[in-house]
Amino acid sequence: MNTSIPNTSARTQTAVLATNTVIRSTYILLSITLMFSALTAGVSMMLNLPHPGILLTLGGYFGLLFLTAKFRNRSLGLAFVFALTGFMGYTLGPILNSYLALPNGSQVVMTAMGATGAIFLGLSGYALTTRKDFSFMGGFLMVGILVGFLAGLGAVFFEMPGLSLAVSSMFVLLMAGLILYETSNIIHGGETNYIMATVTLYVAIFNLFTSLLHLLGFMNGDE
């Protein structure tokens, strides 16, 4: 009876140490990938590279995401994370260039960047300090993203600017929820792979930034 107490405590300690390792590795990899994608976006902007087009973008994103998920338990997975985030940074370059060409463009880009950073830091800090379990949000986020995707398709095909703004607003909330959900998932041992945790947080930050860019650009009357 007495021996079970130290065993349980040792097991809990091991689980906490493993979780802390995943959190540390995720944030280190996330900061490096964000810097790397900022670099590729900067190069893409400086060289004024054209957008690769929707088919190449879809193929590149999904091919690299599939390979990252496939090799997530091997060191090769790291190479695919950098390839994916680098490619995503490259596709962001032409979008940023078109905003910067507008009269108030640099202010819009800087505000969107600052707001994305503040939202991410605030939500991660909240999830890490309170250690609340946000796993209940999984189903809601899945359905929300699906509805947002269908509404986004409707906004593009039927050329409805009001709906596209609603989709962007919805995505700001959904991606904020995804950041909370994924951080809580890492803390509570639901996500033990730091490569997949990094990719999820990166995609959430990327979506948050582009949605805010769209909203702020519209509010400033630039678009």
Place this chain on the structure above:
Amino acid sequence: MNKNAKSRLPVRVQQTKTMPRYNKTHMLYLATIMVVLNGVIIATSF
């Protein structure tokens, strides 16, 4: 007898997870499609 007993052993130990993996992976793929769609929305708004 011994051979039979060996064949009854479980081949793989089932791992318990807090949530099904497919749900999270699908969410990640959908969020990635939304990155593309967001780009298209921005491109059409100019």
